[in-house]
Amino acid sequence: MECNVSLEGLAASQHGQLKYAAAFIDEQIRDIRLEDNHLYITHESPKGNEAIESQVRRLIERFSNGDFGFKENILFEHKVATPYEGDIIAELVELKIIKVLEAGLFIFREPFSSLMRFFDYSFVTKIGNRFAGIKEESYPAVIHCETLNKTNHFTSFPEHIHFVTHLREDLDIIEAFSQSIRDHGGWKQDTQLDLNKSMPMPKFTMNPSTCYHCYEGLQNETLEGDGIIVSAISKCHRFESRNHSDFGRLLDFSMREIIFVGKPEFVKENRLRSIEYIKELAVEWNVDSMLEIANDPFFTNEFQTKAAFQRNQEMKYELRLSIPHIKKSIACSSVNFHSNTFGNAFQIKMSNKRPAVTGCVGFGIERWVFAFLAQYGLDEASWPETFRGQYHAWQQKSL
Structure with a gap:
């Protein structure tokens, strides 16, 4: 129909x-x-x-609903006549460089996997390390439901959530589950199982965003000085239904973030610096790109209010790279300001007893690689000279 x-x-x-x-x-x-x-x-x-x-x-x-009116504003644009216009995903699949397990879920092989490591290395060394005192942290792949509750993720982005649970600690239930699987000839997607009876209410979900763990880790702490800067990379998971067929929209992806937590001036100033660093890198690598005001895809009846506020207060910028084959662009980095939302939610305070404010810069690693290859292809001779030189120098250092 x-x-x-x-x-x-x-x-x-x-x-x-x-x-x-x-x-x-x-x-x-x-x-x-x-x-x-x-x-x-x-x-x-x-x-x-x-x-x-x-x-x-x-x-x-x-x-x-209502007189919405997006505030449209392109803050930066670097136009490039890039040499490649083919269907890069089809080429990567044909060459077995990526293996599609299902829409949005890939296995990455060389050279894509090396490019992922190089891009992350570059974001750390060319942008992250320019912030004095930055500290590296490492986060789990799962996150407490209670933490997501504090970030309002359940009410803002409920459609994205991947819940994690387990069989109840009950010998009868565990054995009955195992026997049911055997009786059906193995796990089948259409197997009728009483999961409500077999599994408890989830305590965890897969982590949808790198920075949430940072705020969770600072809960009830008091920060000295102007604030702290943290760098971390983690696997993130967002269910996006049929939208996973869109270019670069992955179910499981790697997100490098630089996170600012502290006084308002500290966070705002470092956020502005990060925007300049991202613009410099886009020019240095000669990628066809633009930086614009954006909003999150709130899945709520308050979408208009939240999105308009976010745009009008310029709380979110996105660096978008063009994909010539589909004549569209995709967001590869975002620069965000959250005000004191997370400081209040997690009771993170400054020495003056005021709630900390937060901001973050995110780099979608797979998206950067997809977009770069969509503009320049797999032939390294066609890559921008500066980028090619940096990549080869990194390869030699990594041997």
Whole structure:
């Protein structure tokens, strides 16, 4: 079946957000596309077209509620006529450089895996190490549900969450579960299991963002001086339904972050410095890119209010790299200011007893590599000379 909904009255700037959110309407949706101011949804849902259309109307109301008006502003643009325009993912798959396990879940092989390590090394040495006193931390792949509750992640981005649980500590349940799997000839996705009976309420989820662990680790602490700067890389996980078919939108990805926690002036000044460092690197590597004001994809009826506030206060910037093959760009880095939201949530205070404010700079490692190769291809002779030289020097150092 195909559902066709007119988007008349919805600002064009909101069409992409609507398409993204529509993927979460029903598990039986097979395809979503935007054409001629209409949203087309192909599905196999027993609910029928009327129910699907009703859900789309709910989302349209969410994204068009009130006099919203995005504040659009490109802060920086570096235009480059890059040499490669092919389908880099198809080429990487054909050459077995990446193995697609399912949409958004990849195994990365050489040279992609080496490029990932080089990009992370470069973000640390070229940007992170320019901040005096920066400290490296290492975080778990899972995070307490209570921590996500304090960050309002459950109410802002509930669709992304991957819960982690286990079989109950009950011998009868464990043995019955094991026997059920044997009886069905192994694990099958359609096996009918009473998970509510077999598993407890989750205590953990997969970590959706690197910086949350930093704030969790500072809970109830008092910081001396102006503040601290932390660098960390971790695996992050976000479920994005059919949107994982979009270029670079991964289920499991690596996020390097530089995190600022301290007095307002300390965080704001270092955030501004980080923006300049990112712009310098984009020019140095000659990537086709732009830095613009952005907002998070809040999955809430308060989307308009939250997104407008974020944009109008310029609390989030994104560095976007162009993908010539699809004639679009993807966000590869973000620069964020959270005010005292996390300082209050985790009771992080300064020596003057005021709550700490926070900010962070994020680098999506796989996205940077995908975008770079989408612009320059796998032939190293076509890469920018400066980038190629730095990569080869890093390779020699890593031997």
